[in-house]
Amino acid sequence: DADVTQTPRNRITKTGKRIMLECSQTKGHDRMYWYRQDPGLGLRLIYYSFDVKDINKGEISDGYSVSRQAQAKFSLSLESAIPNQTALYFCATSPAGGTYNEQFFGPGTRLTVL
Amino acid sequence: GDSVTQMEGPVTLSEEAFLTINCTYTATGYPSLFWYVQYPGEGLQLLLKATKADDKGSNKGFEATYRKETTSFHLEKGSVQVSDSAVYFCAHRNNNDMRFGAGTRLTVKP
Numbered sequence: 189d190a191d192v193t194q195t196p197r198n199r200i201t202k203t204g205k206r207i208m209l210e211c212s213q214t215k216g217h218d219r220m221y222w223y224r225q226d227p228g229l230g231l232r233l234i235y236y237s238f239d240v241k242d243i244n245k246g247e248i249s250d251g252y253s254v255s256r257q258a259q260a261k262f263s264l265s266l267e268s269a270i271p272n273q274t275a276l277y278f279c280a281t282s283p284a285g286g287t288y289n290e291q292f293f294g295p296g297t298r299l300t301v302l
Numbered sequence: 303g304d305s306v307t308q309m310e311g312p313v314t315l316s317e318e319a320f321l322t323i324n325c326t327y328t329a330t331g332y333p334s335l336f337w338y339v340q341y342p343g344e345g346l347q348l349l350l351k352a353t354k355a356d357d358k359g360s361n362k363g364f365e366a367t368y369r370k371e372t373t374s375f376h377l378e379k380g381s382v383q384v385s386d387s388a389v390y391f392c393a394h395r396n397n398n399d400m401r402f403g404a405g406t407r408l409t410v411k412p
Contacts, residue, residue: 192345221400223402228404229404230306230391230402230403230404230405231346231391231402232402233400236398238398278345278346280345280346289395290336290348290351291346291348291400292348293338293345293346293347294345295343295344295345296344296345
């Protein structure tokens, strides 16, 4: 079974629609992250959370919001989707503490906004 | 601010060729350095890492050495295989901030 799962895996929506992407993990990690991947730009951090009561903006948080419902769940919302939010979205987790810890990634959600 | 710059792709090699993908970084302090690999349709997986100057990370025949004097972490493999075809990302982590390079697509032909 996958340790970090994302739903849906693919989504096509229209401009102005509200979209929620969900992430669940069974790794028991405290820290969770949302990234978007665009061709030629690598991964850019949208939001991150170090525990259930902690939410932090990343590099490109405008137009997005998040909810950390439980240690294992971290959702990303687009309140009013726009075409330039078309991208591949990844959730990641890591254990708490230290700068040496790797991040573990989910399989990604491909979002297309028409 | 902190950033990671890696060699632009795509890179196309024949099987058994030598691979180098260059990566340089800018950061305050002493970041940890990582190479991640993304196979088609999958998320990123850690390939190797190094946590201090002169450390060498290695895995699956890939190697990279943390060079503080040149702020580099170049990825190398002596003999690539078709199964190494993927996108490779260099990254660094400085305190709680993780930055990724743009990715380099590698295609290995039989």
